[in-house]
Amino acid sequence: MKHVVFLSAISLLCTLLVSADTVTNPPHVVQFTIDPATTHQQIDNFSASDGWSMQFIGKWPQHKQEQMADWLFSTENNTKGQPKGIGLSLWRFNIGAGSSEQGDASQIGSVWTRSECFLSADGTYDWTKQAGQRHFMQLAKKRGVDQFLGFILSAPVHWTQNGLATNTGRGATFNLKAQHYHDFARFMADVVEGIERTEGIRFNYISPFNEPDGHWNWVGPKQEGTAATNAEIARTVRLTGQEFARRNIDTRILVTESFDYNCMYRTHPYVRADRGYQIQSFFTRDSSLTYIGDVPNVPRLMAAHSYWTNTPLTDLKKIRQEMGEVLRAHRVRFWQTEVCIMNNDTEIGGGGGFDRSMKTALYVARIMHHDLVYANASAWQWWRSVATGDYKDGLILATPDETLVDGQFTDSKLMWTIGNFSRFIRPGAMRIHVTGRNNDPESATNQEGLMVSAYRNTDNSIVVVVINYSTDEQKIRMNLHRPRITFQPYLTDDVKGNDLKPIRTVQSGSVTSIPPRSVITFVAAQ
Structure with a gap:
């Protein structure tokens, strides 16, 4: 069941835009909006x-x-x-x-x-x-x-x-x-x-x-x-x-x-x-x-x-x-x-x-x-x-x-x-709403491309999990309406040692690449 919750002033200002979802070349940007104020189920x-x-x-x-x-x-x-x-x-x-x-x-x-x-x-x-x-x-x-x-x-x-x-x-x-x-x-x-x-x-x-x-x-x-x-x-x-x-x-x-x-x-x-x-x-x-x-x-x-x-x-x-x-x-x-x-x-x-x-x-x-x-x-x-x-x-x-x-x-x-x-994603977290093209949540799931889900922990940190199922590198943009937030990405792919490996931080509004056949978790403290 979907719930609407009241967050801190900072959280209410936050709209996270993640762009991706296609496996065509060259990659193009499709924006996904992550809304921390609209929640789904609690994660136990x-x-x-x-x-x-x-x-x-x-x-x-x-x-x-x-x-x-x-x-x-x-x-x-x-x-x-x-x-x-x-x-x-x-x-x-x-x-x-x-x-x-x-x-x-x-x-x-x-x-x-x-x-x-x-x-x-x-x-x-x-x-x-x-x-x-x-x-x-x-x-x-x-x-x-x-x-x-x-x-x-x-x-x-x-x-x-x-x-x-x-x-x-x-x-x-x-x-x-x-x-x-x-x-x-x-x-x-x-x-x-x-x-x-x-x-x-x-x-x-x-x-x-x-x-x-x-x-x-x-x-x-x-x-x-x-x-x-x-x-x-x-x-x-x-x-x-x-x-x-x-x-x-x-x-x-x-x-x-x-x-x-x-x-x-x-x-x-x-x-x-x-x-x-x-x-x-x-x-x-x-x-x-x-x-x-x-x-x-x-x-x-x-x-x-x-x-x-x-x-x-x-x-x-x-x-x-x-x-x-x-x-x-x-x-x-x-x-x-x-x-x-x-x-x-x-x-x-x-x-x-x-x-x-x-x-x-x-x-x-x-x-x-x-x-x-x-x-x-x-x-x-x-x-x-x-x-x-x-x-x-x-x-x-x-x-x-x-x-x-x-x-x-x-x-x-x-x-x-x-x-x-x-x-x-820690116990007590809430899954938060993700939409894509035309404000459609279905476009957050491309079963053979990019799949995006997002969560808000009890400490108000935001966690975004991005799966790239495709064999192509994908570009995403994360844009946070004021204030700007830094995301720490953690990468897992087939490269030895890339096991939740922290990589270069991403500022809201910047464009970053998702390697082929990988999963990246983006974590932003609130």
Whole structure:
């Protein structure tokens, strides 16, 4: 929802003109007006997860973990003014279901995609479990991260219908025995309290389900996960909210982490109807079986994953616009909580093969732009912080040795490009209005050229993110009506070392160049 806010006298005078948007030669100037007085959604955080990695990476030599943590969380600069990291502001912690303890009997072939469970079969808790994950979470806290989310892929194996953390051999319903719904709610409350007691960290959010509508969850993949219907989700959320309220736990309950935006506002062609129309089902009072809008600890906020909707380019925009309209109509805010590259992302060769270059980085930056501008995402979260295989699912690539608790690692342009957003757009920022030709906001997005979005932080600093998807250099003009303001640009492109690299400052009204295949963030203090 768009809001008009009153800013300082300086901010009210500020109209930022950014000119670009074409890939033709020679480049010509088209002005974009950035209006700090007209705001859209608040930005809550940018994030990634510890999924499938930190149980081992969190036991690597300390100096290696410290470097990875600096890359992911640091908001400090080096002596040249270049950021040391991308400043993620929320950390996603996978609360395991116990497939690791089952070993090969878990039917999950890789030790990386199994997880430990704090709850033992005898009903006691062991808070020494998930040691690597807990250790790395402390490194996030040490670097100033103060938002934490616990996400669950499966209920503890002791209570599932098939005795597994994966849906193997089952249908498309929740893999939880009926008599254990209350136990599952108590488990989540116990974990919130236990982690706070032992780690000094309170989960701000807990997510009981992850892609419950995903058809892959119906047949049982080789990873933890479960299907669930909207009614099963609602029952679980109600019981969890009641348990949290009874214990005075203020952790918020997040739903549903859908696998596909289509399930959020309509039915998916491959998904049963009893798990579609999720916005309407969970936040319309007439949906008595599934309404959760009056449940304690449940905000008017829904989460979904950006998979499968990023191509073709018409869908990249249209699906987000349509979902955004339904979210607005039901007064529900939105978080994008997981994405990586999948096989349908054919423009960059699909998910196979880890890519350190701007090829994947720009593709993801374009997704981020559309999620923020058209879906009005208040949070944007990547899947794995650290990849351990030859796949485009991590920001950092780790190559473990035979012990799994040591190895080599490297960064990627994808990580630094996400940092063009996450390092400078801080929690509490507001996305501000951008228009182009004929005062049209649509001309701020050229999917194969320049894409411009802008934000105002709580300290009134203005952040402008400019993506140049094209292979041509583009000219932009930034003009600020009195007083003149200096912008500090931070460049990420394929040149080695150009990772949020500070370059020559830009005065309002001057013309500057955006290199081909690059992302530049312009920051102006107020």
